[in-house]
Amino acid sequence: MIKNIKVLEDEVVEQIISEAIALLSDPGIRIQNQEGLQLLAEAGAEVDFETEVAKIPGEFVRRSLETTPKTFALYPISGEEPSVIYGGDEIHFDPGSAGIMLLDDLEGNQRYPVTADYIKWVKLVEGLPQLDAQSTSMVSSDVTEEIGDLYRLYLSLNYMNKPIVTGAFGKDTWWTMKDLLVAVRGSEQALREKPLAIFDVCPSPPLTWSDLTCQNLIDCARAGIPSEMVSMPLAGATAPVTIAASVVQHTAESLSGIVLSQLVNPGAPIVWGGSPAAFDMRMGTTPMGAAETWLIDAGYVQVGKTLEIPTHVYMGMSDAKIVDVQCGLESMGGAMAAAMIGANMISGAGMMDFENCLSFEKLILDAEIIALARRFRDGIELRDDPIGEHLIRDMGHHADYLSSRHTRKWYRKELSFPSELIDRGSWDAWKEGGNTTATQRAHRSIQSLLDRYQPNALSKEQRNDLREIASKAAVQFGMDSLPALED
Amino acid sequence: MSQETLSEITQSILLGEGEDTVRLTQELLAADVEPMTIIRDGLMPGMNLVGDKFATGEYFLPDLIIAADCMKDAMNLLEPELVKREQAFQSAGVVVLGTVKGDIHEIGKSLVGTLLSANGFKVHDLGVDVETKDFIEKVKQTGAELVGLSALLTTTMVKQREVIQSLQEAGIRDRVKVLVGGAPVTKSWAEDIGADGFAEDAMGAVKIARSLMNA
Numbered sequence: 001m002i003k004n005i006k007v008l009e010d011e012v013v014e015q016i017i018s019e020a021i022a023l024l025s026d027p028g029i030r031i032q033n034q035e036g037l038q039l040l041a042e043a044g045a046e047v048d049f050e051t052e053v054a055k056i057p058g059e060f061v062r063r064s065l066e067t068t069p070k071t072f073a074l075y076p077i078s079g080e081e082p083s084v085i086y087g088g089d090e091i092h093f094d095p096g097s098a099g100i101m102l103l104d105d106l107e108g109n110q111r112y113p114v115t116a117d118y119i120k121w122v123k124l125v126e127g128l129p130q131l132d133a134q135s136t137s138m139v140s141s142d143v144t145e146e147i148g149d150l151y152r153l154y155l156s157l158n159y160m161n162k163p164i165v166t167g168a169f170g171k172d173t174w175w176t177m178k179d180l181l182v183a184v185r186g187s188e189q190a191l192r193e194k195p196l197a198i199f200d201v202c203p204s205p206p207l208t209w210s211d212l213t214c215q216n217l218i219d220c221a222r223a224g225i226p227s228e229m230v231s232m233p234l235a236g237a238t239a240p241v242t243i244a245a246s247v248v249q250h251t252a253e254s255l256s257g258i259v260l261s262q263l264v265n266p267g268a269p270i271v272w273g274g275s276p277a278a279f280d281m282r283m284g285t286t287p288m289g290a291a292e293t294w295l296i297d298a299g300y301v302q303v304g305k306t307l308e309i310p311t312h313v314y315m316g317m318s319d320a321k322i323v324d325v326q327c328g329l330e331s332m333g334g335a336m337a338a339a340m341i342g343a344n345m346i347s348g349a350g351m352m353d354f355e356n357c358l359s360f361e362k363l364i365l366d367a368e369i370i371a372l373a374r375r376f377r378d379g380i381e382l383r384d385d386p387i388g389e390h391l392i393r394d395m396g397h398h399a400d401y402l403s404s405r406h407t408r409k410w411y412r413k414e415l416s417f418p419s420e421l422i423d424r425g426s427w428d429a430w431k432e433g434g435n436t437t438a439t440q441r442a443h444r445s446i447q448s449l450l451d452r453y454q455p456n457a458l459s460k461e462q463r464n465d466l467r468e469i470a471s472k473a474a475v476q477f478g479m480d481s482l483p484a485l486e487d
Numbered sequence: 488m489s490q491e492t493l494s495e496i497t498q499s500i501l502l503g504e505g506e507d508t509v510r511l512t513q514e515l516l517a518a519d520v521e522p523m524t525i526i527r528d529g530l531m532p533g534m535n536l537v538g539d540k541f542a543t544g545e546y547f548l549p550d551l552i553i554a555a556d557c558m559k560d561a562m563n564l565l566e567p568e569l570v571k572r573e574q575a576f577q578s579a580g581v582v583v584l585g586t587v588k589g590d591i592h593e594i595g596k597s598l599v600g601t602l603l604s605a606n607g608f609k610v611h612d613l614g615v616d617v618e619t620k621d622f623i624e625k626v627k628q629t630g631a632e633l634v635g636l637s638a639l640l641t642t643t644m645v646k647q648r649e650v651i652q653s654l655q656e657a658g659i660r661d662r663v664k665v666l667v668g669g670a671p672v673t674k675s676w677a678e679d680i681g682a683d684g685f686a687e688d689a690m691g692a693v694k695i696a697r698s699l700m701n702a
Contacts, residue, residue, distance in 0.1 A: 100641055100671045145642050169642055204591060236549070237594050281547035284598045284689055356670055 002379040004089065004305070004342035007298040008244070013306050016244065016299075020251035021058045028055040029207050029256040033214035039263050061255050064262035070308045072226060072269040074133065074163035075194040077184065078457040084132050084163055086198075086226070086271060086310035086344045091377065092132035093335075093370045094165050095125060095363060096317060096351025097200065099138050103352070103359035106439060108322040110357050112141035115155065115483045121350075122159040123453040124360060124446070130367040130374070131349060134164040138358055146477040147470070150176045153197070154470040157184055158463060158485060161456045165228065165347060167200035171215045174199075176473045178223060183465040184458065192224035198271065202230040203253040205238035214260065221261040221268035228271035228312050228345070229257045234286060235296060236279040243278070243292060247299035250274055254300070258309070271345070272304030273312030275355070286354055288317035289330030294337040301341045313338055314355070316348035316366060323361050323439040327352055331362070332369050339373035361442040364449065368422055375416040383410055421445060489520050493529040496561075500533025503553035505560050512561045522568040526576060530558055534605055548598065555605045578609040580700045583625045584635040585613035587646035592639035595669065598689040599635060606693050608633075619649050623657050631663060633696055636682075638669040647672070648680040664699040668692060 008016070028046075030053050031037050037054060041047040046055040071087025084092050102113040118140050125131050136152035143151045149169040156164055157180055168174040177199075185191040201217045203209050209217070220227040231253040233239030233246040240246055254272050261268045278292030279285075287293060297313045304311040316335035320327035331348075338346040349370065350363030384391065391406060401407050421441045423430055430436075436444075458466075467482070474482050492511055499507035508530075515525050537554040540546035562576075569576060582603055586596050593615045600612045611629055613621060626634060634654070638644040647667050654660040664683040667676075677685035684699050686692035 139641055145645060148641060169640075210591070234594070279548075279594075281549060282544065284548055284595065 001089065002340070002377055005298070005340045006302055007295060007341075008247075008302055010306075012244070013303055016248050016251055016303055017306070019248045020255055021061050023207065023248070023252040024056040024061065024256060025058070026055065027207070028053045029209065029252070031209045031214055032211045033209060033218075035218055036209060036214040036260055039218070039260065043263055056256060056259055060259045060263075064259045064266075065307060065309075067262050067266035068258055068309055069267060069269050071310065073195070074198060074226070075196060076163055077157075077161045077196065084345070086269070087308075088344075089342050090344060091339055091342060091346060091374070092344060093316070093346045093349055094131060094133040095121075095135045095137050095349045096314070096347055096355060096358065097135040097137055097165060097167065099351055099356060099358040101353070101357040102138060103323070103357055103361070106322065106361070106443060110353070113138040113358070114142040115140050116486075118152065118155050119159055119486065120360070120450065121358070121363070122156055123450050124363060126159070126161060126454070127449045127452045128364070128367040130370040132162065133345070134160045134162050135347065136164065136166040137350065142483060143474065144477050144479050146170070147173065147473050147479070149173050150180065150470060150473055151482070153177050153180055154466055154482075155485075157181075157466055158458065159456065161454075163195070164197045165200065165345065166197050167202075168212075168216050171212055173473065174216050174219055176469060178219075178225065179469045180466055181225070183462060183469060188223065195224075195226050195269070198226040198228050200228045200230045200273070201257070202232065202275075203257060205231070205233050205253070206249055207253060207256075209256070209260075217257060217260055218264050221264035221270070224265065224268065226269035226271065227261065228273045229254050230273050230275050230312070230314070231300075232275045232277070233296065234277055234279045235292065236281060239276070241279075243295050243299060246276060246296050247303065250276065250296070250300040251303050254304075270309070271312045272300070272307070272309040273345070274300055275314035276300070285319070287319050288314070288334065288348070288354055289319045289326070291333075294334055297343070298337065298341045301343050305342070310345075311343045312345040312347065313341075313343040314347045315343070316346060316369065317351040317355065318362075319352070319354050321353050321357075323352070323359060323365065323442070327362060328365070328369075328438070331366055332372070335366070335369045335373045336376065339377040342377075360446055361439050364442040364445060365421065365438060368418055371416060371418060381414075383414070419445075489515055489518060493525070496525070496529035497533040497536065500530060500554050500557050501536055503550060503557060505553070505557040508557040508561050509564065512564050516564065516568060522565045522572070523574060523576075525561075525565060530561055534558055538605065551605060552601050555601050559604065579607035580633050580696065581609045581611070581629055581631040582633040582635055582696065583611045583613065583622060583629060583631040584637075585617035585622060586615040586637045586639075587643050587650065588616055588618055589646065590638050590640055590643040591615045592637070592669070595639070595689065596635070596637035599637070599668065599686075599692045602689045602693050603635075603696060606697070608696065619646060619653050622650050623653050623659070626654070626659060626663055627657070633666060633699060634663050635666045635668070635692065635696075638667075638672065641671045644669065644671050644676065647682065651681050664702075666692065666695055666699065
């Protein structure tokens with residue numbers, strides 16, 4: 001495996017951390033949540049309940065870093081073994097989350113997704129080995145907005161086997177989402193022991209936790225459910241335009257989240273994550289395909305690794321509206337950069353038009369991008385000793401490696417095999433095959449990928465439980481019933 | 488002499504030197520130059536030049552925003568003088584702007600506000616997490632012709648519909664044009680809820696605002 005690249009000198013990382021800690025005392029963190037403020041006040045922090053600002057002393061940070069787990073795992077629906085290890089140098093990929101639109105065709109038209117689209121997405125993700133986890137990717141427009149968050153999870157649980165990255169849109173709906181997870185695992189304790197889901201919680205730049213996100217963070221910590229902080233400085237808009245200073249802001253917000261979670265429950269699993277961007281000064285948009293965006297990611301991941309906390313990024317997305325060259329180049333650049341910095345969870349596959357739109361074709365092509373990036377990160381292994389001297393000497397001055405035993409022995413381990421979506425054939429073959437583009441090939445492959453789908457091992461009772469829990473919530477918010485699920 | 492000073496005012500807007508804009512405006516007022524002249528021959532040429540440079544990609548949002556701030560600072564001095572003379576600076580329209588209740592996203596909205604001001608609109612920006620009734624109040628209070636509603640979440644965009652309904656209930660729906668925007672907002676959503684216009688970005692918002700005012 002290649003070494004993680006570092007974008008900052010070690011002393012700079014130290015300085016960033018100490019500046020962040022200083023900011024926690026002055027101006028402090030705004031926490032728009034009663035329980036959060038209460039917790040900090042009781043622990044001895046200076047809290048102003050009027051302005052909702054808490055001044056967190058450096059000592060709290062030091063103590064909370066001691067109890068923050070350096071690693072934890074997510075487990076699939078079935079199976080004793082963990083499938084996602086947060087912490088250390090393992091990288092994982094999952095699709096982007098909370099997209100509002102779905103790419104409807106190859107011309108760039110978008111539409112609001114519905115239940116059937118969501119289920120199709122889950123099945124595709126199950127069938128793509130390059131993706132380590134699911135995410136609650138889309139917001140289904142055929143259910144009432146108030147249950148948008150829990151409905152996604154409800155659908156995913158019915159069809160997935162891989163663990164899932166999710167998030168709540170409300171304080172109360174978090175509890176329903178937890179009930180859904182407990183229904184799958186069988187008990188709160190079982191869920192604690194084998195986490196199935198991680199919740200994204202997003203501080204608001206600058207230096208603020210909203211009522212909802214702080215509450216989610218606290219409730220997750222208390223229940224032993226892993227949470228993934230997603231701090232999102234927008235350099236030049238909601239954070240300083242200078243990249244390093246944006247990293248300072250990210251660090252301050254994230255440290256405050258660490259303090260809160262560890263106060264609630266020392267040892268609560270939590271992730272140092274984010275979704276920053278360098279604001280586009282012409283368009284007023286948040287480019288995911290900007291090198292500066294990737295640099296902010298790289299900077300804060302390096303800080304997280306220095307603190308030995310599991311890390312996460314939102315990288316591998318594109319600002320393009322169609323799955324074209326811009327889409328490919330931005331996604332590849334971001335995914336490669338993410339793989340090189342070594343973030344434990346890299347979110348974004350399938351996502352485009354900034355973080356607005358999801359695409360089946362892009363998801364499938366991103367799987368190829370991920371495979372490429374991963375292979376590069378896997379690096380060069382030394383297979384023989386001496387490395388090549390005897391081998392090359394024995395072969396002499398003619399080339400016949402293709403038929404050699406050595407090649408036959410090693411080629412499956414040494415080389416990776418992209419799918420036919422990546423055209424490596426001759427020009428004639430391409431012409432005869434219909435002179436297709438990669439996007440067209442991805443589009444055509446959707447059905448065969450869906451045909452591969454294997455249902456998960458949830459029992460009928462479990463599915464009934466899930467439906468009951470989700471339906472109750474739906475009724476509360478004025479829906480008669482939930483859409484029926486196909487088999 | 489005042490001709491030179493007027494050019495210096497134009498320059499100060501171009502360079503975003505707000506302190507100079509204010510100082511020079513005060514100088515001209517003290518020299519009995521008409522406020523309308525200062526606006527027409529000093530400030531507006533500056534804003535127009537900034538607008539041109541933005542269009543050609545020489546200037547970007549921070550430059551635009553700073554220029555608009557300089558203009559605002561100068562207008563704060565000039566407005567009372569206009570009132571004294573019973574004159575009014577003909578604005579392109581009066582706009583009430585805000586992000587709906589439950590939503591704290593503000594950059595897009597603020598950009599719209601800045602660009603609208605830069606294009607001669609009088610903007611009343613209510614900020615974020617704005618109660619529906621506060622939109623109605625402000626419209627009544629200012630006689631605004633345009634209301635701009637921003638929402639960035641699927642869970643809050645429903646409030647845009649609520650504001651339109653409240654305008655109807657207050658009997659003033661036909662007095663204003665409602666413009667909606669924000670990432671989840673689409674043309675079909677805007678039509679569904681009975682908005683008069685929808686824009687995908689700040690530049691589009693200015694275009695729509697202008698055409699709604701001329702309709």
